[in-house]
Amino acid sequence: MFTPNKPHQTALLLFAQTDRQESVCKPLFGKTALKRNQAFYRTLNQWSHRVAKQTGLPLFHISETAQTGATFGERFINALQQVFDQGYARVIVIGNDTPGLRTRHIMAVVHALDSSDWVVGPATDGGIYVLGTKQSAFNPEWLTQLPWRTPELFYCFVQKHSIHVLEDRLGDIDQYSDLLRLKCNTALPLGLIRQIEALQAPIPAYNYPAPPVLGYKVGAISMRGPPFV
Numbered sequence: 612m613f614t615p616n617k618p619h620q621t622a623l624l625l626f627a628q629t630d631r632q633e634s635v636c637k638p639l640f641g642k643t644a645l646k647r648n649q650a651f652y653r654t655l656n657q658w659s660h661r662v663a664k665q666t667g668l669p670l671f672h673i674s675e676t677a678q679t680g681a682t683f684g685e686r687f688i689n690a691l692q693q694v695f696d697q698g699y700a701r702v703i704v705i706g707n708d709t710p711g712l713r714t715r716h717i718m719a720v721v722h723a724l725d726s727s728d729w730v731v732g733p734a735t736d737g738g739i740y741v742l743g744t745k746q747s748a749f750n751p752e753w754l755t756q757l758p759w760r761t762p763e764l765f766y767c768f769v770q771k772h773s774i775h776v777l778e779d780r781l782g783d784i785d786q787y788s789d790l791l792r793l794k795c796n797t798a799l800p801l802g803l804i805r806q807i808e809a810l811q812a813p814i815p816a817y818n819y820p821a822p823p824v825l826g827y828k829v830g831a832i833s834m835r836g837p838p839f840v
Contacts, residue, residue, distance in 0.1 A: 625706070652707070729773065730742070733777070753771075
């Protein structure tokens with residue numbers, strides 16, 4: 612149960628892998644561009660932390676080092692359980708792949724949980740970008756049956772009774788083409804856009820010098836034809 616000495620009944624969970632692990636699982640710039648991939652996910656993780664901390668809510672970042680479970684759904688549910696076990700009555704979960712997420716979206720979930728057991732934000736690909744729930748409504752068995760990481764996830768959530776859906780539909784980053792869309796998103800902070808553009812810039816080609824000509828002496832070519840048989 613919620614312990615009275617905690618300053619908040621609501622905790623915020625950032626469910627995201629470390630920069631290094633994300634760069635291995637989703638190498639947006641190609642498998643050989645290790646440093647660029649890692650730098651990109653470092654940018655996303657830092658941005659997510661900044662947005663989360665602006666809420667003033669207690670923040671838990673559960674990466675692959677603390678996740679348990681054989682599937683994504685199991686790891687997600689177990690992470691929720693870990694935070695509930697800390698004594699919080701409500702948990703809000705976000706990821707690191709939705710740069711359009713703002714503090715106001717998280718606070719909208721906080722307020723909606725006053726009258727709803729479940730709150731979700733719809734993603735443009737059919738998934739969700741934020742989830743809020745109460746310990747009293749937390750149902751691991753039902754959550755295990757959901758089609759995690761599929762375009763049907765949001766639809767399955769809205770079949771649940773007493774659920775509140777945020778108005779804003781946000782896009783997340785699953786592939787390189789999503790980065791091109793982000794550059795056109797004027798709602799993103801200019802600093803974040805510049806960081807993304809810098810990572811997308813082509814790597815300057817290095818002009819290797821021509822190899823030195825070996826010191827072979829070239830003599831005159833004989834004009835004599837082959838002997839007759």
